[in-house]
Amino acid sequence: MFYSYGVTKVVIIRIVGGSKEWKISLGQERIRVKELLEKIGLLSNEYVVVKNGQVVSEEKTVSDDDEIVLYPVVSGG
Amino acid sequence: MVNCSICGKPAVYVNRISGKAYCKKHFLEYFDKKVRRTIRKYKMFGPKEHIVIAVSGGKDSLSLLHYMVKLSKRVPGWKISALLIDEGIKGYREYTKEDFIRVCNELEVEYRIASFKEYFGYTLDEIIKIGKEKKLPYQPCSYCGVFRRYLLNKVAREMGATVLATAHNLDDIIQTFVMNIINNSWDKIMRLAPVTGPLDHPKFVRRVKPFYEILEKETTLYSILNNLYPKFVECPYARFNIRWMIRRQINELEEKYPGTKYSLLRSLLKIISILEKHKEEVIQGEIKTCKICGEPSAHEICRACLYRYELGIMKEEKKKVEELIGER
Ligand SMILES: [Zn+2]
Ligand SMILES: [Zn+2]
Numbered sequence: 227m228f229y230s231y232g233v234t235k236v237v238i239i240r241i242v243g244g245s246k247e248w249k250i251s252l253g254q255e256r257i258r259v260k261e262l263l264e265k266i267g268l269l270s271n272e273y274v275v276v277k278n279g280q281v282v283s284e285e286k287t288v289s290d291d292d293e294i295v296l297y298p299v300v301s302g303g
Numbered sequence: 304m305v306n307c308s309i310c311g312k313p314a315v316y317v318n319r320i321s322g323k324a325y326c327k328k329h330f331l332e333y334f335d336k337k338v339r340r341t342i343r344k345y346k347m348f349g350p351k352e353h354i355v356i357a358v359s360g361g362k363d364s365l366s367l368l369h370y371m372v373k374l375s376k377r378v379p380g381w382k383i384s385a386l387l388i389d390e391g392i393k394g395y396r397e398y399t400k401e402d403f404i405r406v407c408n409e410l411e412v413e414y415r416i417a418s419f420k421e422y423f424g425y426t427l428d429e430i431i432k433i434g435k436e437k438k439l440p441y442q443p444c445s446y447c448g449v450f451r452r453y454l455l456n457k458v459a460r461e462m463g464a465t466v467l468a469t470a471h472n473l474d475d476i477i478q479t480f481v482m483n484i485i486n487n488s489w490d491k492i493m494r495l496a497p498v499t500g501p502l503d504h505p506k507f508v509r510r511v512k513p514f515y516e517i518l519e520k521e522t523t524l525y526s527i528l529n530n531l532y533p534k535f536v537e538c539p540y541a542r543f544n545i546r547w548m549i550r551r552q553i554n555e556l557e558e559k560y561p562g563t564k565y566s567l568l569r570s571l572l573k574i575i576s577i578l579e580k581h582k583e584e585v586i587q588g589e590i591k592t593c594k595i596c597g598e599p600s601a602h603e604i605c606r607a608c609l610y611r612y613e614l615g616i617m618k619e620e621k622k623k624v625e626e627l628i629g630e631r
Contacts, residue, residue, distance in 0.1 A: 242532075243534065269551075269555065269558055271518075271520055271554050271557055272520075272554055274520065274523050274524050274527055276527075281315040281524065281527060283314045283316055283317040283324060284317065285305050285324070286305050286314075287305075297523060298523075299519045299520045299522075299523040300519070
């Protein structure tokens with residue numbers, strides 16, 4: 227048997243406050259924040275994105291090992 | 304693309320329409336310029352004002368409060384106060400109230416918390432329970448909306464406000480615009496102007512929306528960069544509704560065709576100026592004074608008093624309502 231736990235690298239995406247979490251493996255791929263959100267069915271104009279503790283624009287690239295926190299722009303008043 | 308177009312530092316924001324990118328410092332400058340331009344363009348404030356900011360405790364209204372306090376430092380004739388309406392929603396309002404008080408203290412701004420309990424004798428939770436028991440046909444958000452709007456105007460006036468500022472942003476406004484087109488509610492569309500108010504009724508406090516041209520994404524970013532983004536607590540009465548679908552559709556359009564939102568706003572401004580010329584057709588009758596409470600009202604009796612009557616949470620005035628309803 228071959229176990230690969232702990233080996234696979236992923237991007238972790240969380241919504242602030244912890245309501246949802248995604249883990250996505252990009253491998254060699256480097257994609258933009260915008261495309262990453264598309265992959266999980268979200269629109270970039272509905273979130274402010276924090277990558278590894280820094281606010282970034284939707285044009286910023288992401289790769290495995292990055293930690294993404296999403297701040298929803300949606301909410302009343 | 305990911306570095307600030309002005310200084311080359313890492314960007315926190317890209318304006319999809321102009322293609323310009325901004326670092327933190329230059330985003331805040333861009334934001335400030337944009338809000339000041341909006342305020343000037345629609346002549347929102349004069350040199351001497353007591354500006355009351357309506358704060359819900361959400362990121363937009365905390366941002367507006369923060370922004371206006373900073374701006375007022377440059378205008379000697381302005382006084383800023385904050386007003387929060389406490390509906391009395393357990394598991395929700397107590398948290399947002401904490402954020403509100405913390406921000407007010409940090410900004411050293413005077414504030415007032417006015418509650419449903421204090422003015423109507425009951426919390427929203429209690430009102431909803433009574434409404435259910437009496438089988439009244441209203442949604443929680445109807446009571447909340449009517450009583451909130453009522454108190455905002457009344458309490459702002461009691462505070463001596465010359466103007467009441469609300470945090471509606473461009474997204475809120477165009478969503479409401481589209482909803483009102485669907486509902487054929489042109490009178491409500493007229494109320495979506497950047498400035499509304501004072502001429503209609505002496506007890507109406509003038510209302511302005513300084514974030515009228517600011518995207519929701521921009522107010523959110525402003526709140527995060529200024530450490531104002533509140534802990535996310537959802538109102539327990541929030542329901543999936545048509546606004547959510549419209550928001551999603553508009554955001555999808557904006558993603559594919561940047562500029563859609565501003566386009567919708569321009570359409571709104573245009574139709575408001577056309578409607579202004581046909582006021583009598585759009586608004587049925589003059590604004591009246593509620594015969595029960597004396598507040599401005601579309602009818603003989605205002606919505607808030609009618610709700611209080613139907614809920615049976617009205618004491619002395621009850622007879623008067625019955626007489627008036629009999630008269631109609
Ligand atoms: Zn810069
Ligand atoms: Zn009334």
